[in-house]
Amino acid sequence: MLLSLEDATVRFGGRAVLDAVGLDVAEHEVVCVLGPSGSGKSTLLRAVAGLQPLDRGRVLLDGRDQAGVPAHRRGVGLMFQDHQLFPQRDVGGNVAFGLRMRGASRGQRDARVRELLDLVGLPGAAGRAVASLSGGEQQRVALARALAPRPRLLMLDEPLGQLDRSLRERLVVELKELFGRLGTTVLAVTHDQGEAFALADRVVVMRDGRIAQSGTPLEVWQRPADEFVARFLGFDNVVEGTVGGEAAVTPWGKLPVPAGTPDGSHTLLVRPAGVRLVAADQGLRCTVAARTFKGSHVAVHLQPEDAQRLEAACALREAPEVGDTVGVEFEAAEIVVLGRPSGA
């Protein structure tokens, strides 16, 4: 493993910001840590970079314990979320910084700066002042600066956090291609699931300093491990139910569950796509409370007579009006039995 965290724990005051985190990143792997604000993901990067001492546990790079190795000797790159470009240096000076610290000659530096600025799509920008750059350009310079010394591990803290949406979507694709081409090992953190899913080979969801789930984007998306992960990914159709055989009894009526689910009480997730609208006299009777336009579909918020609300995804033309009464049926394929949240 290129990077291993074992039992990594950081406390601020009495609170554990990182709580016994174990994480492995293999060479050439792109891992995205996903979590809400305050889940400890930035602290995780800082701990690996050597900017944040651990209270317990170990950080290993290439199998070597990094205890006592200061930040500047770890050979990892970190791209800060607001870039932190050096304001008194020009673009070239920023990109060359890490090379200069490693004693590269002027010629080597110039060549590498040129190479990297080409790579991030800013050819010939070496002489520009940092202050004259747009947000997207700053982001590219920060990336070039982090990549220049060829770090064995590149870490990105909310790499696209401050950019506007369209630019973000474009850059995600560019980054993904770039990392693939360079074979860079990447550990990124973000609170944006779209960014994480687009960028990562593997997604690690964090909650309150612990790892809630780890898996490929598809795995995490299809089978959220628990209610927290499901809700964090934007799924709100979560309901308690009692499983008996192939169905579960819930406030929304009987829901089909995957074969092999043990009997007993469970938390169930119904993906909006699995909520099918039918005629009002069939299935669960609901009133349409609200509709939100989502571009490719309409999210219909449904209020059953005496249960919590649920959401359905409808094609544009089929969406009922607010106030309509509809019936609801559920599709077994879109129902997930969630685990108990860790720590709860």
Add this chain to the structure above:
Amino acid sequence: MDLARTEVTPRKGAGKRKDAGKRKNGGERKGAAKSVAARLGLLAVPVAFFAVFFAYPVAAIVARGLKADGVWQLGRITDVLGDAGIRHVLWFTTWQALASTALTLLIALPGAYVFARLDFPGKHVLRAVVTVPFVLPTVVVGTAFLALVGRGGLLDELWGLRLDTTVWAILLAHVFFNYAVVVRTVGGLWSQLDPRQEEAARMLGASRIAAWRKVTLPALGPAVAAAALMVFLFTFTSFGVVQILGGPTFSTLEVEIYRQTSEIFDLSTAAVLTLIQFAAVGAVLAVHAWTVRRRETALRLVDASTTARRPRGAGQWALLAGVLVSVALLLVLPPAVLVQRSFDAPDFGYYRALTSDDSGIFLVAPIEAIGNSLEYAVVATVIAVVIGGLAAAALTRRDAGRLVRGFDALLMLPLGVSAVTVGFGFLIALDEPPLDLRSSWILVPLAQALVGVPFVVRTMLPVLRAVDERLREAAAVLGASPWRVWREVDLPMVRRALLIAAGFAFAVSLGEFGATVFIARPDHPTLPVAVARLLGRAGELNYGQAMALSTILMVVCAVALLVLERLRGDRTGEF
């Protein structure tokens, strides 16, 4: 930009990380311990400097005064305090400092408002003009007021009015001196307060006055308090001004210490007075440190250039006019009269007299004092910048701990501790191997640097603290060692502050009088010492030469400051 920060922890965690560092075991503790060690290492040089050239001499002279046959004679303290004359000095020192502070605030606060909130032609020039007095040597200020309100002064000639026999001359000179402290400290903050806060209060139904009272005044309060304390500190320990303007009637603690030491040779009384002054100054500094911390509370600050407006309405115009008149009368007139007096002899007679060495007062021509002063001041500046710079670098991190914060406050002490004591302490304490410096020229710059260091630290610290910690971290992750981080990130950003600090240290060193008067060698007088000695002699020629030398000193200081002013631009600052 700042919104994104709420999520990461470094800011909020800064104080807490230290706690984490204290806990035992854990692999990476070593790194944290090392950085603490590095910071303490940086502090070692300033600490050693202050121990040897400040604490030791002061302690030595106090011990010399209060110890007989190896036994502390603490009874002397009550003896001295029981003396009616000394009690009178204490009383006068305190009330003149309070009166000077009140008067300075009264006159300078409108000035602070005008500089902060009003925009008018010539503002930048005027701001510089207002600041010049602060870096003028006390001796020059005393001389200038002598030329204005003293015997044969301008007012005496015009209306037969003399103030040098009254306390007013001292009070006005103190206002002259400290006007800039109030304008800088209060006005600097005022100009950066977001006017929209007041507007928000008015939208919520507050009248203009109520909004000012409820929103602006509380925000300014700590700055006013800090300015008042600084003025109190400077006037409480006033020496040169009172020495020249006080005559035999008025004497502050510092002047009395000088008298007891150099005229009566009563070291034990001087030692007791030194301790009293030390205690008083320590108390004032403690309160000052507290207000500084209060001032660091989160205020919404905006770019100063956006808050000033053209005056509107009769009230604002009247205020502006009043401030301009008070500046003209109080700050411009005295030095102008000084210059005029210095030319008040045919063929630049006073200036030409400076070049001759047959006056009998000096072993050398007075004009040589210029060269001496410049040489000493340059060396003192270098020392002050190195010592102060190291201290500032070590104190940069806010979470540096109580010990380091305490040192921060200690660095201010030389501003308040009797310079006379320090000077005399140098002579007494630094006279045997391995530190036999009594006859060395370095003694003078060392003493002057002591006063310069607080200015260097005060100027550089806010700038260093404003450098985003994550910029340093970015450099570290890119492979920069702590030393290179400082060189590559901090230094370029503080270069300007460093120059400003150097300028202040230079001006302060040039004007240092209390300590230098003891340790400057007779054949190597500095400008302030030469001025004081000329004033101490009777005769019009000596008086005129004092005016001429003062003018030269003033010009050198003013030039240094105006250069600074170009470098500084609009910034909040204490000095």
